[in-house]
Amino acid sequence: MVVPSPTPARSVAAGALGIPSIDLSQRRDRVAKLIARACEEVGFFKVINHGVPTDAIARMEAAGFDFFSLPAHEKQKAGPPNPLGYGSRNIGFNGDTGELEYLLLHANNPSCSQKAKMINRKDPLKFSCVVNEYVEAVRQLACEILEMLGEGLRLRDCGALSRPIRDCDSDSLVRINHYPPCYCTNKKVEDELCTTTTTTTTTTNTVATATATATAIAAAAAAAAKSSSTMVMNNSSKHKISRVGFGEHSDPQIISILRSNGVDGLQVLQPAAAAAGGEAGGGGVWVPVAFFINVGDLLQAMTNGRLTSIRHRAMANSSYKSRLSIIFFGAPPLHSLISPLPEMITADSPRRYRPFTWAEYKKTMYSLRLSQDRLDLFRTDRNDELTDLADLD
Ligand SMILES: C=C1C[C@]23C[C@@]1(O)CC[C@H]2[C@@]12CC[C@H](O)[C@@](C)(C(=O)O1)[C@H]2[C@@H]3C(=O)O
Ligand SMILES: O=C(O)CCC(=O)C(=O)O
Numbered sequence: 001m002v003v004p005s006p007t008p009a010r011s012v013a014a015g016a017l018g019i020p021s022i023d024l025s026q027r028r029d030r031v032a033k034l035i036a037r038a039c040e041e042v043g044f045f046k047v048i049n050h051g052v053p054t055d056a057i058a059r060m061e062a063a064g065f066d067f068f069s070l071p072a073h074e075k076q077k078a079g080p081p082n083p084l085g086y087g088s089r090n091i092g093f094n095g096d097t098g099e100l101e102y103l104l105l106h107a108n109n110p111s112c113s114q115k116a117k118m119i120n121r122k123d124p125l126k127f128s129c130v131v132n133e134y135v136e137a138v139r140q141l142a143c144e145i146l147e148m149l150g151e152g153l154r155l156r157d158c159g160a161l162s163r164p165i166r167d168c169d170s171d172s173l174v175r176i177n178h179y180p181p182c183y184c185t186n187k188k189v190e191d192e193l194c195t196t197t198t199t200t201t202t203t204t205n206t207v208a209t210a211t212a213t214a215t216a217i218a219a220a221a222a223a224a225a226k227s228s229s230t231m232v233m234n235n236s237s238k239h240k241i242s243r244v245g246f247g248e249h250s251d252p253q254i255i256s257i258l259r260s261n262g263v264d265g266l267q268v269l270q271p272a273a274a275a276a277g278g279e280a281g282g283g284g285v286w287v288p289v290a291f292f293i294n295v296g297d298l299l300q301a302m303t304n305g306r307l308t309s310i311r312h313r314a315m316a317n318s319s320y321k322s323r324l325s326i327i328f329f330g331a332p333p334l335h336s337l338i339s340p341l342p343e344m345i346t347a348d349s350p351r352r353y354r355p356f357t358w359a360e361y362k363k364t365m366y367s368l369r370l371s372q373d374r375l376d377l378f379r380t381d382r383n384d385e386l387t388d389l390a391d392l393d
């Protein structure tokens with residue numbers, strides 16, 4: 001039986017962690033070593049001088065905000081997520097929820113163009129062009145990072161990790177998450193913020209979907225500023241808000257590249273042994289906006305567990321500003337076979353995962369809750385549970 005992983009005893013905001021920050025403009029051999037070290041020791045790092053054009057980022061962020069500021073009934077035309085499309089509060093198919101709304105899209109152009117018709121009804125072509133421009137820039141970044149990782153790990157074939165993502169049948173995704181601010185706990189303000197629409201009915205319960213419109217956000221902000229009972233504005237030190245926006249999980253694909261609009265929220269579960277350090281402070285120098293990179297489950301499997309797919313979550317604690325994050329999930333084609341690379345299997349490190357296809361892994365992942373450890377089911381010493389899962393259809 002699979003059990004959810006334990007809740008971390010302690011977690012701190014990403015900014016406060018010893019998260020490596022890697023400047024990609026340094027000498028390639030040095031960058032390759034730094035990337036390999038960050039992936040082995042932490043599974044998570046930040047990059048600067050990444051080469052993704054600032055205007056492509058700005059256009060993508062604006063397209064996200066434009067969509068999320070539409071009235072709820074308009075946004076719902078792009079949903080429900082099956083798993084692609086617009087979703088609000090519900091994550092996946094197994095009862096996970098979070099304080100967010102999102103757009104989940106396939107990174108290939110024809111699929112995105114199709115969805116765009118429901119996302120930007122006035123100008124679908126503009127939306128799909130913006131997404132496509134962003135995706136191709138971030139896909140290139142993902143592949144360069146994976147190629148340097150291959151060099152840093154001294155793989156015989158340095159393209160082995162990136163090739164599946166460059167493949168024209170790659171099953172990569174892009175996700176835009178929107179975490180509305182929480183003007184808790186003034187009930188009136190919450191009501192103004194959220195337009196409640198019934199989306200799913202169970203036998204006894206109604207699962208409500210709440211979404212924030214731009215007007216509602218502005219109205220709620222104004223009300224929050226005035227209200228004496230608004231906890232966040234008047235009493236923030238006594239009542240720290242802790243709202244989970246997107247619960248604890250690891251990303252199933254090969255690599256994820258996340259960027260957010262500067263509002264805090266991302267947290268990673270740092271392994272006890274992870275090295276401290278991270279970004280130096282100091283003012284006066286402007287650096288390009290950073291992206292966070294994290295190792296996904298497939299990269300853990302391909303490296304036979306040498307790299308770790310880090311568990312992370314996003315909080316939705318901002319009291320006045322929306323948080324918008326955009327994540328590219330680099331994945332192989334559905335029928336690619338995932339197996340530890342030959343040089344990762346040694347006498348000291350025997351094979352830990354059996355070969356599987358990405359399609360098989362996806363099927364398992366969609367049958368499980370967000371926080372469950374999926375890769376564990378593909379360990380070579382867990383054949384009993386795999387047989388059970390193979391029976392699921
Ligand atoms: C609860 C779920 C949502 C998710 C599919 C799953 O069954 C388990 C993994 C979840 C996750 C986490 C990372 C990405 O955001 C995501 C798109 C993915 O590939 O795996 C989501 C899935 C989802 O929201 O559909
Ligand atoms: O929105 C975020 O910052 C993180 C979300 C996330 O981890 C995901 O969508 O997989």
Ligand SMILES: [Fe+2]
Pocket residue numbers: 249250251256312
């Ligand atoms: Fe994630």
